[in-house]
Amino acid sequence: MNALIIDPSSSYRQLLSKLLESYRFTAVAVSTIDEANPAIQHQHFDIICVSLNLADTDSLAFCRDVRQLDSYKHVPIFMLTSSKDADVNQLALGAGVTEVFRKQDFSSFQLCLENLVERLNDEVDNNGQILYIEDSASTAFLVTTTLQDHGYHVDHFLTAEEGIKAFHKNYYDLLLTDVVLTDLSGLAVVRAVRDSNSEDKKTTPIIAISSFNDNARKLELFSAGINDYVTKPVMNEELLARISTLIKSRQLLITLNNKQAQLERLALTDQLTSLYNRHYLMDTVPKRIHQAQRQGYPLCMVVIDIDHFKLINDNHGHSTGDKVLQAVAKVLVSGIRWEDIAARFGGEEFVILLDHCDYQNAINIAEDLRKAIASLNPCDIEITASFGVTTLKENEQDFSSLFSRADEAVYEAKESGRNCVVFKE
Structure with missing residues (x-):
């Protein structure tokens, strides 16, 4: 992972570099925007730390320019400042800054960094079986490619009937379904899942996707048992974040249930012979x-x-x-x-x-x-x-x-x- 540091103080650049390197970032530290721009053009950074006060240009304008680049639309930008001006936060967030930290409050920045590293590592370690039902082949191709690029195994079906059959036959960590399908509705898919005889299958997380954004439709789907709702056109980063959260929650729940079952077995069995006690x-x-x-x-x-x-x-x-x-x-x-x-x-x-x-x-x-x-x-x-x-x-x-x-x-x-x-x- 790469980090870009832009700060006029050499001692503060050194401090930030050591902190980021302790989290296994490769840090590039510069003092001006003129030095930062070529670095951004020649390599990708997973995080940018920029000081509010720079000698050569407006740091807020730099942040706005960075956000215009497709590859940096979702990269965290942290602004570090000594100012106590309450308007700084509003101006910085409006310019595309992710979060503003006071240089004196270094512990808050460190905690935020820990959470960011944990999230980035989770994205690298993504795994899970996803059942995807979407009757548009072009849409399905784009979404499937994105999910597979992030480590997920995806089984895609064009019809609800095929998807439901696959669901009952195989194990999936998550179901992703369009609401409007050619044969059955997404609502029928949700009900088929929630009516499953298997307790494990009926608790599979479900995300519904639709171009409709009316509250009545959402309420009906949530009442039927979906866990989340995403509106088309789908933003990849949002979909990935929602999927990651639901799958990791499910996998954690399965782990906890397995540990509980293991404890129950230990309480009811003889440890030497493995017979009941x-x-x-x-x-x-x-x-x-x-x-x-x-x-x-x-x-x-x-x-x-x-x-x-x-x-x-x-x-x-x-x-x-x-x-x-x-x-x-x-x-x-x-x-x-x-x-x-x-x-x-x-x-x-x-x-x-x-x-x-x-x-x-x-x-x-x-x-x-x-x-x-x-x-x-x-x-x-x-x-x-x-x-x-x-x-x-x-x-x-x-x-x-x-x-x-x-x-x-x-x-x-x-x-x-x-x-x-x-x-x-």
């Missing part, structure tokens, strides 16, 4: 019991206890014991259906809840899991586990009674020599 089990099983009783389908619980696990820890260390627990957890997950629940209840004890499963099938599943565990040999250690199986009784609503029977069955399995499955009604 005891808290999740205690919260979910009563709901599953109630549903099974209400709909009249069978439900079974299996409790698993690794045999002689204390000896594994004592003889091989706790890190090896952890690997044994992880290996058993993988067997349990791979041996049940996706709708079933596998949880680490505590220590070396695990619980499986089997929905829509009668006791005989539950016994068969437990037996398969027992054999799989016995054949594991994690860390070259022979391990086995004892299984207790029980089934939900008629009108039973209590988690503790269901668990107690399965736990008692595990105790009986251990009393029977371990490495076996015991069913208890």
